[in-house]
Amino acid sequence: MFYKPLQTPSRTIMTPGPVEVDPRVLQAMSTPILGQFDPAFTDIMNEVMEMLRSLFQTKNKWAFPIDGTSRSGNEAMLASIIEPGDKVLVPIFGRFGHLLVEICERYGAEVYTMETKWGTVFDQQDIINEMKKVQPKVVAIVHGETSTGCMQPLNELGKACHEQDILLIVDAVASIGGVNIPVDEWYIDGIIGGTQKCLSVPSGMSPITYNDRIEAIIQKRKKVEYGIATEEEFATKRTNMIRSNYFDLAMLQDYWGPRRLNHHTEATSMLYALREGLRLVLDEGLYERFGRHSYHEAALIEGIEAMGLKIFGDRTCKLPTVTCIEIPDGVDGELVRKLMLEQFGVEIASSFGPLHGKIWRIGTMGYSCRKENVLAVLYALEAALIRSGFEPIRGEGVQAALDYYEAPVFISF
The missing domain is CATH 3.40.640.10 (Type I PLP-dependent aspartate aminotransferase-like (Major domain))
Known part of the structure; x- marks a missing residue:
């Protein structure tokens, strides 16, 4: 049997791990x-x-x-x-x-x-x-x-x-x-x-x-x-x-x-x-790196909420590297993930146990934690929701994130 050389498809990985290397x-x-x-x-x-x-x-x-x-x-x-x-x-x-x-x-x-x-x-x-x-x-x-x-x-x-x-x-x-x-x-x-x-x-x-x-x-x-x-x-x-x-x-x-x-x-x-x-x-600096993760997390949340979606969990104890989104009633969460992956090459995650089928999880971690990835996941999520039959607030997710990125922001620890 002939096996062709290994070649993986291009992906934007926005799961809670593994992330892009x-x-x-x-x-x-x-x-x-x-x-x-x-x-x-x-x-x-x-x-x-x-x-x-x-x-x-x-x-x-x-x-x-x-x-x-x-x-x-x-x-x-x-x-x-x-x-x-x-x-x-x-x-x-x-x-x-x-x-x-x-x-x-x-x-x-x-x-x-x-x-x-x-x-x-x-x-x-x-x-x-x-x-x-x-x-x-x-x-x-x-x-x-x-x-x-x-x-x-x-x-x-x-x-x-x-x-x-x-x-x-x-x-x-x-x-x-x-x-x-x-x-x-x-x-x-x-x-x-x-x-x-x-x-x-x-x-x-x-x-x-x-x-x-x-x-x-x-x-x-x-x-x-x-x-x-x-x-x-x-x-x-x-x-x-x-x-x-x-x-x-x-x-x-x-x-x-x-x-x-x-x-x-x-x-x-x-x-x-x-x-x-x-x-x-260490080249980036620990606190600079922590700030980068909080910065892109905030832009992602702006976009998610502008689409009319809800963040899951108590916001006072939110993990800055993972954002969980409540799957709207009547939406097939796995279909949305499938459409995002197949049509846009963007991967997000579902969850486990009592939350399986109830939330999506988006990771903003390490090399995946950057502006182009945040915009890509917002665009793909909106499009996949529309294709699956759900109507988000169209055009607002990416724009809200862009507004956040263009505004002066100060993050302290």
Whole structure:
């Protein structure tokens, strides 16, 4: 059988991830491969760690990517600190809170949950009060919930966790690089990011960082696999070893640290991509980048509302990188998405669980977060709605966004 050369169709990707990859990142991925213990390559590893500290706004010793998609970072972090019977509190306000529960349960945790209506978030004091009742070892929480387009405030939670000797683990996959998350200032013990959203890098790595409180737990569970362990390490028996080999942060520390102990074969081209993506973030400037995401989000909202459509969820807790739109009564949401993709090459997303078929989700993330993309998605959405039989306020969406772009705007943090 003959297979033709790979050629993908042109797309404007406006989903909550993956998003369009910056051309500089694609170019970096074509850089020749180096051996994983070549000094030139370990220098690159060290650079990535340094840049990740800047991204996460932390002085943590450990900041490195897990090879795997975003949930690999979640699993590595949770697998390395949770032992059977540990109490974990998970506040749930969307699909990915349920994912944290799933991972914790698989590693034997005694999971306690608190839930709120999708489209809202928690008052931090309510979480703090629940912590006092449950007295968990860990609070695991999502920061930016892409299934609902909501962002959970965290600025008070970390300090309260430290005061109660509780670890705070944060899933920031949808927000890191697009929203301000000062890890040290907010007393976050461990945080997980993703490459395929605001960093505009292909899916395949999950940057993480964690502090010395987590490192101390990991070190007490450390077991180096036979064949690379020293005699002393081999003689050390662990009844509480980390249950995953691949997601063992103790061994990954030795891989990313000066010892360079072999754990896995590094995803070299992905590391090149991440390095360039981080360079783009830091060259732009963190706060300038946060401002850009808020700026284009605001233009998109102006256009959506000018068409007569409604934004879903509590606006006071809206995630700046994802905008959720209520699907009007009588409109086939999947038909609209199909028309947008087939006729305009523009992709938006539906949602999950109780919101499936009720909202569309538009991502303004990373390289996809720019004026031409916002205008393209508004134009395509209006046209697709008309073709599907719904009458939006014609011609107003793109014009409202253009009016916003032409007006002087000041965004502060």
